[in-house]
Amino acid sequence: MTVLSRALVPLVRQKRIAVAAGCRCELCGAEILAADLEVHTFGEGDRVKTLPPADLEREILVLCPRCHQDVHEDCVGEPEQRALLAFRRPEVTEEIRKILATRQKPYVPPEVDLEETFSSATRLDTHYRGM
Numbered sequence: 001m002t003v004l005s006r007a008l009v010p011l012v013r014q015k016r017i018a019v020a021a022g023c024r025c026e027l028c029g030a031e032i033l034a035a036d037l038e039v040h041t042f043g044e045g046d047r048v049k050t051l052p053p054a055d056l057e058r059e060i061l062v063l064c065p066r067c068h069q070d071v072h073e074d075c076v077g078e079p080e081q082r083a084l085l086a087f088r089r090p091e092v093t094e095e096i097r098k099i100l101a102t103r104q105k106p107y108v109p110p111e112v113d114l115e116e117t118f119s120s121a122t123r124l125d126t127h128y129r130g131m
């Protein structure tokens, strides 16, 4: 499984990205609810999937549903989509990169070094027996 398997940008993260972008469509500039904004990725291809998560920031746009639909109906070509990135403010860029780079960690049990636990128990045992 790749880091961004299934959806390239999971839904929970899409909302945070929309908030980071100021709840504004990056194409038409409409301000709408973060929950209604959509994150568009330029390419759904393998190249995008292999990028480090933070670099995905250069591959996405926050769009209102209407603009998103337009983009997919090819009224907006990829060069024009990419040109929109130039208007993204640096602080927004940074925030989005941060959100993308934060991996949801799988549950990891607290670290217990079994070998160490075992050997210290054994040491203790030896110690007692030595007395």
Ligand SMILES: [Zn+2]
Pocket: 025, 026, 027, 028, 029, 030, 063, 064, 065, 066, 067, 068
């Ligand atoms: Zn729009």
Ligand SMILES: [Zn+2]
Pocket: 039, 040, 041, 068, 071, 072
């Ligand atoms: Zn899209």
